[in-house]
Amino acid sequence: MRGLFAAVMLMGIYSFLGASWMLLLDAPDVAFTEASVGAGISTILALATLALTTRKAKAPVRRPALPLLIVAVTGAALVYGTLDMPHFGDPEAPASNYPHPSYVERAEDDIHVPNVVTAVLASYRGYDTLGETVVIFTAGIAVLVLLRGSRKRRPTGGEGPGGGEDAG
Known part of the structure; x- marks a missing residue:
């Protein structure tokens, strides 16, 4: 996506959806923080930055494979880290007992x-x-x-x- 305004709007919408997910998971304090910082302040700062710069991203000169490899390895590590998590709604999970x-x-x-x-x-x-x-x-x-x-x-x-x- 070359349109930076659309990217900023998608970032704000994603943050708002993240706040909604946290609210559904009974974490209103995290939801409020995500809504105010993620969807609110971050979106406003990104829009202010767009006002000082251009609205279109420059076309990449080349497509290096190293950043893609780093993102893939990091994503795989994050997915691997979730394998030990308790199942959602498990009454014996630490989140349910504390x-x-x-x-x-x-x-x-x-x-x-x-x-x-x-x-x-x-x-x-x-x-x-x-x-x-x-x-x-x-x-x-x-x-x-x-x-x-x-x-x-x-x-x-x-x-x-x-x-x-x-x-x-």
């Missing part, structure tokens, strides 16, 4: 926060949540730096309006 009911029972006494989800994310999983926040913040700053660095520099000097030799 968090342990004691988290719900002890959360208010341990953390003194009435909302159990907030207690788990902010205290029991505090370092994990901090790490995720740092990654998202760093990615946002990197995108802003890249977008700011891509602006064309304006020439400085007396050629602008009111400047130059004729002004006077």
Whole structure:
């Protein structure tokens, strides 16, 4: 696909579908993050990037086999990694057995926060949540730096309006 606008729109739709899948899998926190970051912010940043560049991708000069080989090996490794996963809906799967009911029972006494989800994310999983926040913040700053660095520099000097030799 050479049309970059269509590629950005497909990326946004795919992210929105991913958020829908996570919602169907009873993971509303992941679904909300995917919808806001994946379908929302990423799509807006990609559209902003398109505003600064061209809308058509350049035709490839040659078709190297190495990137295709890397993608195929990585895909095969990912598929191989899913072979040990428990079946969907398995009541004995770790996802069905955790968090342990004691988290719900002890959360208010341990953390003194009435909302159990907030207690788990902010205290029991505090370092994990901090790490995720740092990654998202760093990615946002990197995108802003890249977008700011891509602006064309304006020439400085007396050629602008009111400047130059004729002004006077």
